[in-house]
Amino acid sequence: MKNYKLVLLKGDGIGPEIVDEAVKVLDKAADKFGFSVEYDEALLGGCAIDAVGVPLPDETVEKCKAADSVLLGAVGGPKWDTLPGNLRPEAGLLGIRGALGLFANLRPAVIFEPLKCASPLRDDIIGKALDIMVVRELTGGIYFGERGRKEVNGSSAAYDTEMYTVPEIERIARVAFEMAMNRNKKLTSVDKANVLESSRLWRETVLKVAEEYPEVELNHLYVDNCAMQLVRNPGQFDVIVTSNIFGDILSDEASMISGSIGMLASASLNENKAGLYEPIHGSAPDIAGQGIANPLATILSVAMMLKHSLDQPQAADAIENAVAQALEKYRTPDIYTEGTKKVTCKEMGDIVCSLL
Ligand code: IPM
Numbered sequence: 001m002k003n004y005k006l007v008l009l010k011g012d013g014i015g016p017e018i019v020d021e022a023v024k025v026l027d028k029a030a031d032k033f034g035f036s037v038e039y040d041e042a043l044l045g046g047c048a049i050d051a052v053g054v055p056l057p058d059e060t061v062e063k064c065k066a067a068d069s070v071l072l073g074a075v076g077g078p079k080w081d082t083l084p085g086n087l088r089p090e091a092g093l094l095g096i097r098g099a100l101g102l103f104a105n106l107r108p109a110v111i112f113e114p115l116k117c118a119s120p121l122r123d124d125i126i127g128k129a130l131d132i133m134v135v136r137e138l139t140g141g142i143y144f145g146e147r148g149r150k151e152v153n154g155s156s157a158a159y160d161t162e163m164y165t166v167p168e169i170e171r172i173a174r175v176a177f178e179m180a181m182n183r184n185k186k187l188t189s190v191d192k193a194n195v196l197e198s199s200r201l202w203r204e205t206v207l208k209v210a211e212e213y214p215e216v217e218l219n220h221l222y223v224d225n226c227a228m229q230l231v232r233n234p235g236q237f238d239v240i241v242t243s244n245i246f247g248d249i250l251s252d253e254a255s256m257i258s259g260s261i262g263m264l265a266s267a268s269l270n271e272n273k274a275g276l277y278e279p280i281h282g283s284a285p286d287i288a289g290q291g292i293a294n295p296l297a298t299i300l301s302v303a304m305m306l307k308h309s310l311d312q313p314q315a316a317d318a319i320e321n322a323v324a325q326a327l328e329k330y331r332t333p334d335i336y337t338e339g340t341k342k343v344t345c346k347e348m349g350d351i352v353c354s355l356l
């Protein structure tokens with residue numbers, strides 16, 4: 001029987017509650033589909049700062065490197081907001097992305113049919129369905145470029161650098177083209193090539209990689225135009241590939257169109273396809289510990305893990321179907337509408353298990 005080694009980074013806020021429910025669902029899927037999962041836990045973010053003084057302990061990196069995959073809850077909270085940049089929980093997140101080489105961030109924005117009314121966009125703008133995959137470069141660009149402070153003409157100044165190498169652009173472009181090949185063969189590359197040199201190299205490189213994928217229909221958009229098009233006509237998009245910072249912004253926008261940020265999963269992959277999986281919502285410190293968080297994005301992150309890292313696509317489909325079925329009748333408070341039954345975080349986990 002295939003056995004997988006998983007590291008859980010429960011993190012802060014609602015992180016522990018939602019990860020517990022996702023683990024429950026994964027165990028049920030393992031039972032049903034004939035594999036087993038072994039868990040280890042490690043610290044990341046605020047809980048790591050509290051326990052050992054740094055947001056990303058070496059031990060966490062070692063454990064994650066040795067694992068088949070990593071499941072992350074969420075990190076951060078007001079308690080740690082006043083710490084210097086390199087000691088904030090977010091630094092732990094960037095650190096683990098860098099340490100594991102997680103250069104490809106997949107952020108699907110989908111509308112679940114029963115939640116369609118939650119989208120802030122009108123029905124006629126959404127159209128029949130919404131299913132966008134944002135492929136965000138995650139270990140380069142301005143997030144990891146040289147930054148600092150200096151004096152300019154007697155005043156304090158600060159700078160951050162956006163830089164991409166050709167191999168960095170090529171590998172993320174390939175992930176996006178492959179993704180497009182498995183979907184509707186439509187790819188939009190987003191840049192700011194009318195202004196930025198790094199974007200001009202981005203576009204040139206994406207065009208070169210496109211020669212390997214003649215079947216994929218490729219177009220380019222400037223990031224400002226893309227932001228506008230996403231709310232004007234989101235149905236025009238299938239796969240979007242873009243840089244770290246543009247992807248950060250556009251993936252939040254795309255997720256909001258789906259109306260339920262509490263529902264969206266994400267995957268961050270490296271060259272070996274061992275990935276880190278996490279819900280795209282944050283640690284929601286305001287509702288932590290109350291048992292009312294929505295565990296579905298974390299449960300759907302487990303489904304992504306089964307598909308992209310553990311090679312158990314049937315189990316992944318089964319979880320996605322169970323979530324869709326659960327939504328017909330049951331809702332956590334964040335997505336509650338009249339006519340459905342309001343349930344707790346734990347109840348939602350149990351319901352998904354029972355529908356598996
Ligand atoms: C995200 C988050 C992070 C990012 C923060 C928390 C560092 O916004 O995963 O999108 O900017 O990448």
Ligand code: MG
Nearest residue numbers: 247248249252
């Ligand atoms: Mg973000």
